Amino acid sequence: MSLPPQQLEHxxxxxAEALADCYDRSVFLERLMVRTARxxxxxxxxELLGEAAGELGCRGIALFADGAxxxxxxxxxxxxxxxxxxxxxxxxxLHGLPFGRGWIALWGKEAGLNxxxxxxxDALAQxxxxxxxxxxxxxxxxxxxxxxxxxxxxxxxxxxxxPAEVPAPEGYGLYSLxxxxxxxxxxxQTAHGAWRVLGDISGKGxxxxxxxxxxxxxxxxxxxxxxxxxxMVASATPALERSEVFATLALLHLHPEGxxxxxxxxxxxxxxRRRDGLIERFRASAPPLGLFPPANHDLNWLRLExxxxxxxxxxxxxxxxxxxxxxxxxxxxxxxxxxxxPQEFLLTLERDLSGFSIVDDLSLxxxxxxxxx
Amino acid sequence: xxxxxxxxxxxxxYKMQGRLDAHQVPALKSLIxxxxxxxxxxxxxxxFIDSTGLAFLVGVNKRARESKIGLxxxxxxxxxxxxxxxxxxxxxxxxxx
Numbered sequence: 037m038s039l040p041p042q043q044l045e046h047x048x049x050x051x052a053e054a055l056a057d058c059y060d061r062s063v064f065l066e067r068l069m070v071r072t073a074r075x076x077x078x079x080x081x082x083e084l085l086g087e088a089a090g091e092l093g094c095r096g097i098a099l100f101a102d103g104a105x106x107x108x109x110x111x112x113x114x115x116x117x118x119x120x121x122x123x124x125x126x127x128x129x130l131h132g133l134p135f136g137r138g139w140i141a142l143w144g145k146e147a148g149l150n151x152x153x154x155x156x157x158d159a160l161a162q163x164x165x166x167x168x169x170x171x172x173x174x175x176x177x178x179x180x181x182x183x184x185x186x187x188x189x190x191x192x193x194x195x196x197x198x199p200a201e202v203p204a205p206e207g208y209g210l211y212s213l214x215x216x217x218x219x220x221x222x223x224x225q226t227a228h229g230a231w232r233v234l235g236d237i238s239g240k241g242x243x244x245x246x247x248x249x250x251x252x253x254x255x256x257x258x259x260x261x262x263x264x265x266x267x268m269v270a271s272a273t274p275a276l277e278r279s280e281v282f283a284t285l286a287l288l289h290l291h292p293e294g295x296x297x298x299x300x301x302x303x304x305x306x307x308x309r310r311r312d313g314l315i316e317r318f319r320a321s322a323p324p325l326g327l328f329p330p331a332n333h334d335l336n337w338l339r340l341e342x343x344x345x346x347x348x349x350x351x352x353x354x355x356x357x358x359x360x361x362x363x364x365x366x367x368x369x370x371x372x373x374x375x376x377x378p379q380e381f382l383l384t385l386e387r388d389l390s391g392f393s394i395v396d397d398l399s400l401x402x403x404x405x406x407x408x409x
Numbered sequence: 410x411x412x413x414x415x416x417x418x419x420x421x422x423y424k425m426q427g428r429l430d431a432h433q434v435p436a437l438k439s440l441i442x443x444x445x446x447x448x449x450x451x452x453x454x455x456x457f458i459d460s461t462g463l464a465f466l467v468g469v470n471k472r473a474r475e476s477k478i479g480l481x482x483x484x485x486x487x488x489x490x491x492x493x494x495x496x497x498x499x500x501x502x503x504x505x506x
Binding site: 222236237238239240280281282284302303304305319320322323324327328351355362365396 | 431457459460461463464467468471488492495496497498501
């Protein structure tokens with residue numbers, strides 16, 4: 037039995053419309069996939085969702101992700117708890133489509149979503165879920181890139197503030213190591229006239245480096261005062277106390293004829309190598325800077341003869357870690373006793389340290405008194 | 410760093426085991442509460458301290474002093490005692506002898 041021509045024509049038109057509609061949806065889905073893969077911001081994602089709502093014939097669409105609505109939502113929707121499953125609420129014609137980190141709310145289609153729309157909406161929710169995770173990974177990469185840039189910049193600024201080398205004072209040879217544990221460090225050194233300073237801020241990394249930069253910057257002013265110890269306590273203590281850090285610091289005033297005035301705020305012992313190889317140790321004369329004011333501000337004095345060596349170093353040297361324990365003060369003193377020539381001492385020390393792990397900033401200044409001509 | 414907390418005759422004792430260094434101090438800051446009438450840091454299990462660890466001990470001492478709460482450092486091992494002596498803190502911190 038054949039259909040009347042009019043009926044046949046009607047059926048053919050209906051089939052053609054359905055095919056065209058199907059094609060349009062396929063094109064829409066294809067565009068959705070491509071654009072989802074290229075999203076670079078949350079506003080891109082919201083724009084895409086707006087287009088999807090139009091395609092599905094809905095009045096509104098909203099995105100809830102990671103505990104918050106993204107963009108403006110109507111008051112009645114804001115109160116909805118995040119659903120665990122897909123749901124439909126007839127009052128507002130609301131469809132809730134959950135994905136891993138949130139859900140999509142679609143509303144305002146009077147006839148509701150048909151089965152075909154519902155499949156597209158499900159696909160949309162899955163793609164939004166993937167896009168959201170991509171955006172988050174992208175934001176994390178950008179944050180890390182920015183942090184790395186800032187870290188490098190901080191390193192450059194710190195290296196400008198804290199010199200890696202200081203000049204030898206008149207009458208002395210100066211041999212040094214200056215090796216921060218990271219890009220920046222808490223050790224610092226500076227020179228001002230006959231004054232030399234080697235210091236170490238407690239802690240590591242950027243916070244310690246900010247203080248080491250601050251103290252280095254203050255030093256020329258401090259060392260120009262008639263009582264540099266008092267000036268140091270007065271100017272450095274407030275900032276150090278606020279941050280609950282302290283500084284150990286050795287302050288030297290090296291006269292060209294071999295007299296050396298020194299003050300040590302909790303710094304590891306200064307080691308003096310006499311010409312006969314005897315090692316003298318000069319222990320801290322006050323607690324670390326930033327803790328308690330010293331009982332007196334007077335410099336201590338020692339005298340060097342030509343060829344004698346004075347070693348100042350930070351705790352990173354004696355706290356280098358080996359399999360048998362820390363490198364230690366005795367080992368440093370022993371090496372210094374065996375080596376009257378500064379270059380040989382440094383070469384041997386570096387070789388000896390190669391079996392140790394240096395976990396802290398390491399700095400060292402070795403002064404050789406050469407005598408007046 | 411492992412920390413065991415117990416009461417001993419009304420005093421809170423923190424028995425510490427491990428390294429007192431820059432890696433451990435951030436977690437310790439929230440673990441060690443300075444509570445009345447007094448606390449004891451038992452350092453029998455601590456064989457390494459760095460400058461961050463020293464700053465931590467100084468900070469606890471400061472908080473205890475400001476709150477008028479007793480503090481004792483107990484069972485110092487030689488490596489820790491040597492460092493405290495070196496930086497001039499041995500006679501300043503309240504060490505049980």
